[in-house]
Amino acid sequence: MIKNSPNSAPDDAAQRRAVAPVTVYRVDVVPSYDAALYARARRTLTKIDEVIVPPRDGRAFHVPAGHFFRISCVEGPQVGDLNLWHEQDLSERFFSGKTRALHATHVSTGNRLWSTFPGLRPMATITHDTLDWYGWDDDGAGIHDVIGTRCDPYTNHVLSGVDYDHFCHSNLTRALASAREITRAEAESHVHDVLNVFMCTGFTRESHQYFKKASPVRPGDFIEFFAEIDLLGALSACPAGDCGANLGAGEAQCHPLHVEVFRPEPGALDDWQPPARSGYLGDHGIKSAASTQ
Numbered sequence: 001m002i003k004n005s006p007n008s009a010p011d012d013a014a015q016r017r018a019v020a021p022v023t024v025y026r027v028d029v030v031p032s033y034d035a036a037l038y039a040r041a042r043r044t045l046t047k048i049d050e051v052i053v054p055p056r057d058g059r060a061f062h063v064p065a066g067h068f069f070r071i072s073c074v075e076g077p078q079v080g081d082l083n084l085w086h087e088q089d090l091s092e093r094f095f096s097g098k099t100r101a102l103h104a105t106h107v108s109t110g111n112r113l114w115s116t117f118p119g120l121r122p123m124a125t126i127t128h129d130t131l132d133w134y135g136w137d138d139d140g141a142g143i144h145d146v147i148g149t150r151c152d153p154y155t156n157h158v159l160s161g162v163d164y165d166h167f168c169h170s171n172l173t174r175a176l177a178s179a180r181e182i183t184r185a186e187a188e189s190h191v192h193d194v195l196n197v198f199m200c201t202g203f204t205r206e207s208h209q210y211f212k213k214a215s216p217v218r219p220g221d222f223i224e225f226f227a228e229i230d231l232l233g234a235l236s237a238c239p240a241g242d243c244g245a246n247l248g249a250g251e252a253q254c255h256p257l258h259v260e261v262f263r264p265e266p267g268a269l270d271d272w273q274p275p276a277r278s279g280y281l282g283d284h285g286i287k288s289a290a291s292t293q
């Protein structure tokens with residue numbers, strides 16, 4: 001809204017404002033969250049891999065389709081910025097904006113993390129969230145947002161003139177470059193808007209500006225995902241720590257994050273099929289669009 005152009009409201013302003021809101025997407029028509037299926041598989045898990053993400057840095061990890069991964073708080077409150085790609089095709093990656101539009105500004109158990117066009121399918125499903133008790137607080141804030149893009153050196157330079165190389169954008173870039181053995185320049189174009197794991201955010205009532213609060217996450221809390229397709233993930237332990245204050249680059253207290261990958265027992269997922277790509281061929285016109293790869 002442009003505050004310096006105060007046009008007078010029309011006579012029927014109240015009437016125009018009073019029309020009923022309509023939810024944009026009917027997410028109930030897409031395959032529903034099969035809580036019993038995931039619960040059954042969760043009872044059979046064996047840990048097959050783990051990564052510690054150091055404070056103010058990033059690490060990549062691999063999760064085969066049909067496996068679970070968990071991001072845990074260890075040592076102290078810490079926000080994580082998550083990127084996901086199709087392991088075999090980096091052009092299919094997490095679509096933060098569409099996930100927000102389909103589900104909500106903040107996600108939790110039962111929500112899906114959707115992929116970019118033309119795939120547009122669930123890449124991962126959230127199967128457990130120890131912070132689901134938080135809900136919406138009196139400021140309208142929630143946990144695990146798909147609003148913020150990720151902290152980055154470009155915005156910081158514009159706003160403060162300070163250069164810093166350990167924002168989440170750079171950490172994710174380095175993690176991907178290392179995992180794929182490509183240059184940072186090549187990797188950077190694949191880094192995308194994140195899921196802000198454990199971050200507590202909302203919009204101010206007065207001006208609808210994006211705000212943050214100190215994360216309520218504590219050691220032992222975790223969010224868990226089921227990989228619907230083969231995933232390459234990257235996680236940054238944000239240099240803003242628990243994101244409770246606006247401090248100078250590198251000044252916030254930070255902690256590591258723990259990523260663990262789990263394999264369910266064979267047979268535990270007999271009813272499950274990897275989701276197909278959207279099926280709409282459109283401008284791409286590729287036959288493989290309907291495949292499950």
Ligand SMILES: [Zn+2]
Nearest residue numbers: 151168238239
């Ligand atoms: Zn960050």
